[in-house]
Amino acid sequence: MQKSFPTSNEAETAPARGRGRPRAFDREAALGQAMQLFWHRGFAATSIADLIAVMGIGSPSLYAAFGSKEGLYAEALRHYGERYDAKAWANFMAATTAREAVAALLMDSAAALTGSCGRVEPLGCMVTLSAAGSEGHAELGELVRTARAHGLKRVEERLRRAVAEGEFGAAVDVQALARFVLTVQNGMSLQARDGASREELEAVAELTMSGWDAQVGRRTGSAVSKREP
Amino acid sequence: MQKSFPTSNEAETAPARGRGRPRAFDREAALGQAMQLFWHRGFAATSIADLIAVMGIGSPSLYAAFGSKEGLYAEALRHYGERYDAKAWANFMAATTAREAVAALLMDSAAALTGSCGRVEPLGCMVTLSAAGSEGHAELGELVRTARAHGLKRVEERLRRAVAEGEFGAAVDVQALARFVLTVQNGMSLQARDGASREELEAVAELTMSGWDAQVGRRTGSAVSKREP
DNA sequence: CAGTTTATGTAATGATCGATGCAGAAATCG
DNA sequence: CGATTTCTGCATCGATCATTACATAAACTG
Numbered sequence: 001m002q003k004s005f006p007t008s009n010e011a012e013t014a015p016a017r018g019r020g021r022p023r024a025f026d027r028e029a030a031l032g033q034a035m036q037l038f039w040h041r042g043f044a045a046t047s048i049a050d051l052i053a054v055m056g057i058g059s060p061s062l063y064a065a066f067g068s069k070e071g072l073y074a075e076a077l078r079h080y081g082e083r084y085d086a087k088a089w090a091n092f093m094a095a096t097t098a099r100e101a102v103a104a105l106l107m108d109s110a111a112a113l114t115g116s117c118g119r120v121e122p123l124g125c126m127v128t129l130s131a132a133g134s135e136g137h138a139e140l141g142e143l144v145r146t147a148r149a150h151g152l153k154r155v156e157e158r159l160r161r162a163v164a165e166g167e168f169g170a171a172v173d174v175q176a177l178a179r180f181v182l183t184v185q186n187g188m189s190l191q192a193r194d195g196a197s198r199e200e201l202e203a204v205a206e207l208t209m210s211g212w213d214a215q216v217g218r219r220t221g222s223a224v225s226k227r228e229p
Numbered sequence: 230m231q232k233s234f235p236t237s238n239e240a241e242t243a244p245a246r247g248r249g250r251p252r253a254f255d256r257e258a259a260l261g262q263a264m265q266l267f268w269h270r271g272f273a274a275t276s277i278a279d280l281i282a283v284m285g286i287g288s289p290s291l292y293a294a295f296g297s298k299e300g301l302y303a304e305a306l307r308h309y310g311e312r313y314d315a316k317a318w319a320n321f322m323a324a325t326t327a328r329e330a331v332a333a334l335l336m337d338s339a340a341a342l343t344g345s346c347g348r349v350e351p352l353g354c355m356v357t358l359s360a361a362g363s364e365g366h367a368e369l370g371e372l373v374r375t376a377r378a379h380g381l382k383r384v385e386e387r388l389r390r391a392v393a394e395g396e397f398g399a400a401v402d403v404q405a406l407a408r409f410v411l412t413v414q415n416g417m418s419l420q421a422r423d424g425a426s427r428e429e430l431e432a433v434a435e436l437t438m439s440g441w442d443a444q445v446g447r448r449t450g451s452a453v454s455k456r457e458p
Numbered sequence: 459c460a461g462t463t464t465a466t467g468t469a470a471t472g473a474t475c476g477a478t479g480c481a482g483a484a485a486t487c488g
Numbered sequence: 489c490g491a492t493t494t495c496t497g498c499a500t501c502g503a504t505c506a507t508t509a510c511a512t513a514a515a516c517t518g
Binding site: 045135177201 | 269271274351357358360363364365374378402404405406408411413414415416417418419420422425429432433435436437438439440441442443444
């Protein structure tokens with residue numbers, strides 16, 4: 001099985017000015033608008049008419065630049081990953097212990113998913129909440145499914161590294177612990193979509209780390225480190 | 230704001246034979262088929278043509294019996310609540326302690342959401358995963374949002390009762406604990422949709438109860454009671 | 459039986475769906 | 489400059505969308 005639309009862009013990465021008439025709109029800006037609409041309404045419920053309205057372009061321009069509705073969604077997913085998903089994992093990556101990494105992931109998720117960064121973006125994670133696969137678009141479904149699996153893999157590998165480094169014993173069930181963390185993060189997206197506040201999700205993160213401590217050995221102090229205002 | 234389609238049925242509850250030509254199909258059976266399709270594909274991605282195909286009826290019969298696509302979805306939600314949701318909460322309701330109740334809810338959810346009861350139904354919870362609200366149907370969105378809020382309320386009230394009965398001290402943050410449990414259960418639906426097994430979700434339930442114990446005081450033995458094969 | 463009432467099947471409604479044909483506009487190239 | 493290439497706006501494509509007339513069928517009522 002090979003995909004028929006570009007995950008990484010194909011021709012538009014050409015940096016220098018092309019030959020014909022130049023594009024009259026900012027491709028990334030328009031993609032950002034499309035991403036937000038897909039993010040909020042989902043793939044099936046978003047029409048081309050809706051898209052060209054928020055993107056401020058005509059449909060021929062849309063198809064010339066992105067190929068198809070599926071292609072646009074695939075690019076919107078990539079755009080999301082670069083702009084938002086990466087940010088939610090930054091502190092996870094930078095943490096020195098697995099526990100700090102997971103705690104940072106959950107606390108940063110609590111903030112990001114509830115739009116607490118002065119954003120106007122939709123609530124919850126676009127990848128987590130995407131149902132494009134169930135809506136009958138197998139290719140897009142595989143795309144988001146892979147992205148979600150990647151998150152689990154990242155946590156799992158971080159925990160394996162922690163075992164190798166002696167942060168906790170090999171008796172800890174790394175896969176179960178990783179899935180537990182991801183399940184909570186997934187649930188946070190649904191909670192955020194229903195209006196849960198950052199503080200409420202941070203409390204969930206704290207309780208999650210209590211479960212962590214009960215499993216791998218408790219530390220002193222609060223379950224998670226305090227955040228900057 | 231008042232709803233324009235029936236949550237509880239209106240005329241079809243009449244038990245005795247009516248006056249005109251009798252309906253040629255089993256209303257509940259057809260509703261069950263519609264429910265499964267909505268459950269799997271969501272509201273927006275399910276067309277009337279798809280529905281009448283699986284229901285085995287013509288579109289005039291559908292509209293005569295259910296009023297509209299939204300009305301059919303609302304009834305499908307009710308049908309789901311009666312047939313599946315109630316079952317997932319039975320042991321929760323019957324438990325003698327709040328801890329047993331929550332553990333039962335999570336363990337039963339792990340089984341129900343992964344289709345481990347010999348079912349052919351879609352994976353995950355129809356109510357939890359419904360995005361009808363975001364898809365532009367405010368009335369249906371309010372319906373599923375209310376159903377989801379009801380789950381949180383049930384757990385919260387059970388915990389309050391536990392405090393009143395002295396199962397654990399009043400220092401426990403009942404709201405946070407309830408939201409923690411519901412967040413995990415919500416996450417389980419997304420995990421199940423992505424193919425997580427019953428055993429994997431049961432491990433998540435175990436870890437969740439570890440977090441519980443860390444918060445309200447630990448008990449001996451396994452975090453959750455064993456299930457029957 | 460005729461009359462009423464409700465359901466069904468066929469076929470069609472206007473609207474909207476995703477996607478394009480086409481002519482002109484705006485750039486580069488020779 | 490003309491030739492070529494690419495993009496844009498307008499109009500439109502056939503398909504599908506949710507919904508409904510309409511005629512007929514099947515029950516009950518009197």
